[in-house]
Amino acid sequence: MAIDRETVRRVAFLSRLKIDDDKIEDTEEEFNKILNWVEQLNEVNTDNVEPLVSVNDTNLTLRQDEVTEGNQAAAILKNAPQAQYGYFTVPKVVE
Amino acid sequence: MTGMIIEGKTASWEVICGLEIHCQIISKSKMFSGASTHYGSDANENVSFVDAGMPGMLPTLNERCVYQAVKTGLGLNAKINKYSEFARKNYFYADLPQGYQISQFKYPIVGEGHVTVDLSDGTTKDIGIERLHIEQDAGKSIHDMAPDKSFIDLNRAGVGLMEIVTKPDFRSPEEAGAFLRKLRSIVRYLGTCDGNMDEGSMRCDVNVSVRKVGEEGYRTRCEMKNVNSVKFVMQAIENEAKRHVEVYENGGNIEQETRQFDPSTGLTKVMRKKEFAHDYRYFPEPDLLPLVLTDDYIAKVKADMVELPDAKRARFVKELGLTAYDAAVICENKDTADFFEKAAKGHDAKKVANWLMGDFFAMLNEKKLELKDSPVSAENLGKLVELVTSNVINGKTAKDVFEIMAETGGDPEKIVEEKGLKQVTDTGAIEALVDEVIASAPDNVAAYKAGKNNLLGWFVGQVMKKSQGKANPAIVNKMIAEKLK
Amino acid sequence: MTKLTELTIAQARDALKKKEFSAVELTKAYIDEMNDKRKYNAYVLETPDVALEQAKKSDEKYAHGTDGALEGIPLGIKDLYCTKDIRTTACSHILDGFEPQYESTVTSKLLNAGAGFLGKLNMDEFAMGGSNETSYYGPVVNPWSKDVPLVAGGSSGGSAAAVAANMCAAATGTDTGGSIRQPSAFCGITGIKPTYGRCSRYGIVAFASSLDQAGPMCKDVRDCAIMLNVMSGYDPKDSTSAKVEVPNFESFLNQDIKGLKIGIPSEYRPEGLNAEIAAFWDKGIEMLKARGAEIVNISLPHTKYALPTYYIIAPAEASSNLARYDGLRYGLRVNGEHLDNMYINSRTAGFGTEVKRRIMIGTYVLSAGYYDAYYLKAQKVRRLIRQDFLNAFEKCDIILTPTSPVTAFPIGDESMLENPINMWLNDVFTVSVNLAGLPAMSLPIGLSHDGLPLGLQLIGKAFDEGTIFKTASALEQDAAFRKGLK
16 A cells, blocks of 8 residues: 555644655655565455454453642642643634 | 435435534543543543643543443444544643543444434434544633633532444434433433533534435535534524525535634635645544453443433333333433333323323423422322322312412322312212202203203313312213203 | 673672771772763763762662672663662754653662662663664764774663773663663674563653663673662553562573573574674584483574564554653653644654654554554554463473574675665574563673674563573573683
């Protein structure tokens, strides 16, 4: 499955990354090289093989419903690039 | 049939609608962290490092959220899936700290079920439930605190949600409205969600399409996000369906898109076209293992189930002799039903229901009180009804006593005792009063005897007055009629 | 007398107990060593004051006889571990200045056992890389370099170099596709990636959640056993950590390996395998045979598909794990007019080339229309790879292979830079283990003709690190690698 320039742009946007126009061609080429390489997997017959989701053989352990954390707004905001009145702030969100 | 048919120029159209409802789960702590779910705290105070999406933080699943989802699933007559999986739904947004929402995708915790709704024409309809899955809520972005900035509060981030998806079974706004009210009633009965749409603890996405009557399959649908009242949901369905019909009738096509419902106009407007649709890139959440429920666990939840509104209503009709209508009104809210049952215990249930739905609700309304704050207790309401049924006081006096109860919260038996309001049933005493009245009004006696029958009421009124309202009106009536024959 | 910094954990601990020197003295010796060897660029943050403060407390503990398993032992910590109030960046620009307000479970356990932290160690950005060249802070120089500066391997390159150059007694590493074992081999030290679920991942910056495991990188096998015992154990904060008892790993050392079945997978000896590496592998086989172990030929038929499987699954998980680095709550923010611009600007400036590459691949293989062809397919092949190992372990107790098909190569090697796949191919012997969730150790076995360390890898059954330690201690004695250093 060769991918085109538009797909590269779409994937970059989904990843919230910018690719400079002069890099698009290289990226596309590299992308295709990598995809070609991983497509070796098509040689493997995986009929009736269940996908492996986790190597753990156990089931999920559940936590009791207790409040164990909180009242630490200062610690939560400690590393914030911008904060005001106890909130994180960002450039205006537009839909 | 309560289906809505829209008559167009070229055809008759029927409405097709399905709902997705997000219900905030009632639990002390969040779904994947130990932070509190408390509403109304200072910004970012109920936030753990997990909720804030800090590097290296991992989710741990709250047992209570699983319990609540299973309980709700049982309340929706749905299949509980013993195996379910969490998945990440990936998208960027300011109030989504991890850059993904932990949800369920391929393997939800609850599968197909159904809810029976009652419709205005007296019929019922089964609405199919497609699935119920659990996921985490997002934080809140506040846009109106500054012109150039948005403010982010993560207190809500990570609170447990149940997303309930119905089949496209609704054929009219009325059916959707009835379903939402029923669903709200069920989750409130179960104590799994408080069901307050205006506070956002229950939020509804509406999917609408139309098709010609008799047509097979479905046409393109549009989705309206976060419609926040039953009334608005009904309005949104009606107006969106009409829009579709108009577009089709004019030879146009409906595009799949996400639309926003504007409560001020009742209309919808486009929010996001399909080509800008998100690509959520769901994949199994590698930080959590599959959730496996045992039969014992499900049985344990089942054992905790309370009687649901439908069962309760049927019982009230069958065992307590209530009308279907009264039972439905009383059972919509569990607190009301419980209050009623307590009040009716050992007394005439139908009369208790009349009092409850009449003077009692009117009093709460007037005083703007919640049921739980009522000055009249269930026991006292029951006692009051008993005083009437056992002829200790008459209906008129009962209303006066109720007014005193509403003011003081007092016991009706004591009020009647203290104020000497017991009705007079001693025929001798009543006869004396009757004779007195007849003797004092010879003109009226003559007129009555001449055929002016409606004067009977005047005589009764005079006697009641003389007895200070305590005479048994039935006895008075009968006696006067006898004497003036 | 041996320099203090040359002592193993076991030796230093015994000497500290006997009060031959103090923890403060030991720590100061390491701080001197760090000052002298900055040219290796092993540390991205030095915390001598923290280490000395901890050493003082350790000396008190020794005085009171309340010393822990690692009391007074100065360690280096890979920059992927969140350390409270100590800058943690995963060697990425996007985490500029980030000071976690929490401590990872593994580093908490080390602190509770009395260890001191000398600083944060260099690594490939977000652990993505096999040469430590993707670090925002520049590559680590392999202490074995002669004329040309060589890579230390990756991603735990700083950890491997620091241990090899005696800049810490031991270090923490993490291993997603070989990130403990390959740099250990390149730098001539011993490192073990335990079974997935053995150590908690809580507080370790995530790369690929279903593959990441913490592990120790040490001067010898015994130190690995001592340190792994402290690092291991079920953690309720990590849902994937295993409720499995942790044995005393040290007790397996020097056990008899007579009759132990050693599996030798034919697929790990492809045509064109470096002859010298093949020869050292044979030498290892002979050593074990001489001690009465039984050599069993086994097959891991899907080995060839491990790399492409890994390079779908790891980027897919990474693309999602790294979505949180958006410039909003911590780290680098490059403002933009709107929120999306801020995301794009911050992430574009904050991530390096390799990280961006993997985020994009991961995004693509998960996106609508491609999920089944790539991600789902890879998960299925992953099951086959795991099944290969389960089948093999029906016939043998442990597997012996080379750790890497190459020795340390020059920094800035063109063939590696030209095509990212060339770099990825170096993981060929290590990634299967992560895909299968198994424990594996790399230990040095000898030096190549040009004087560079070569490592062998021991792969065990799930939660059977004990057999690895048993076998490794035999190989270590026979190879006598550390003795050769003197």
